Amino acid sequence: MNRRRKIYEGKAKVLYEGPEPGTLVQYFKDDATAGNGKKHEIVDGKGVLNNRISEFIFTKLNGLGIPTHFVRRMNMREQLIKEVEIIPIEIVVRNVAAGSLVKRLGLEQGTQLPRSIIEFYYKDDALGDPLVSEEHITAFGWATPPELDDIMSLAIRVNDFLTGLFMGVGIQLVDFKIECGRLYENDMMRIILADEISPDNCRLWDVKTRNKLDKDRFREDLGGMLDAYREVAQRLGILVETDNALTTGPRLVQ
Known part of the structure; x- marks a missing residue:
């Protein structure tokens, strides 16, 4: 995205100018923050998982006629979105x-x-x-x-x-x-x-264990944040276990 003009950078995402008028490119970072940025760490892979989970949900919402800014996923970290105020x-x-x-x-x-x-x-x-x-x-x-x-x-x-x-x-x-x-x-x-x-x-x-599968694992220093995000993605069918999952782990469904 270095060739595109940065429009805005937040705690977890960056917005760049899109390839055509009325669009932006939304880039998902690996930054994890809490307390309005007072607590901050880099969690490798978080942005990739959030991109795919959000893509999955927004695609479903679009299909139900609920209007969203999501157009399509561009790659593992970026989405094409409609520019909104x-x-x-x-x-x-x-x-x-x-x-x-x-x-x-x-x-x-x-x-x-x-x-x-x-x-x-x-x-x-x-x-x-x-x-x-x-x-x-x-x-x-x-x-x-x-x-x-x-x-x-x-x-x-x-x-x-x-x-x-x-x-x-x-x-x-x-x-x-x-x-x-x-x-x-x-x-x-x-x-x-x-x-x-x-x-x-x-x-x-x-539902059964009340185990937290979200950013509270980071906020409350519970550990295992990325594993929790992977668990959510896997249950939603975004991650599948490979034949050699013990050595490579789950892979993202394309």
């Missing part, structure tokens, strides 16, 4: 009590919530991505009320799909974070799903 809000959907919800409300981790809860966080690392309300979002012009309706509708549809997808392979979807953007096509604008969906931004627990 990112809305500066992180949307978190919670099904089970974990993470900051436990700390804020004094809930026991693992408590099944009465219903799925949608929370909004203002995207600003310097402020620690603070929790905000719909009133904040509309008052400060980050999104309009109709856009928020579209965002919440997308979040609910994605949650329904992901819950079933992961439960089908013995994984409980505890919570996840998504981002949305405005896609401009001619004179039309619509809200679509952007960023990625991977173990970096989902909490995933094994």
Whole structure:
């Protein structure tokens, strides 16, 4: 990607100009971060796994008519995506009590919530991505009320799909974070799903053992982060065991 102009670099991905107008190339890095970048390590292979897992999920969502920025995977670390105007809000959907919800409300981790809860966080690392309300979002012009309706509708549809997808392979979807953007096509604008969906931004627990298969293994110094990501990919059918798996390990399905 050295020949292409860098548009933006985040903690886990880099965006470059795309091969044609209205497109970008999204590159997945091996960086693992927590605490808004305060904790940082390089985990070899993480970017490859996240690229493939996110490709798999976004392809399924596109097939269901849920609009996303994903066009196609270009190679092991890069995706071609549609260029969107990112809305500066992180949307978190919670099904089970974990993470900051436990700390804020004094809930026991693992408590099944009465219903799925949608929370909004203002995207600003310097402020620690603070929790905000719909009133904040509309008052400060980050999104309009109709856009928020579209965002919440997308979040609910994605949650329904992901819950079933992961439960089908013995994984409980505890919570996840998504981002949305405005896609401009001619004179039309619509809200679509952007960023990625991977173990970096989902909490995933094994249904039987409650073993964590996500970035909490890095946040909580549990170890085995890459193995957990491989486990998710393998269960989803993205990784297959080779005949000589004992010597080479699983391989990525092309």
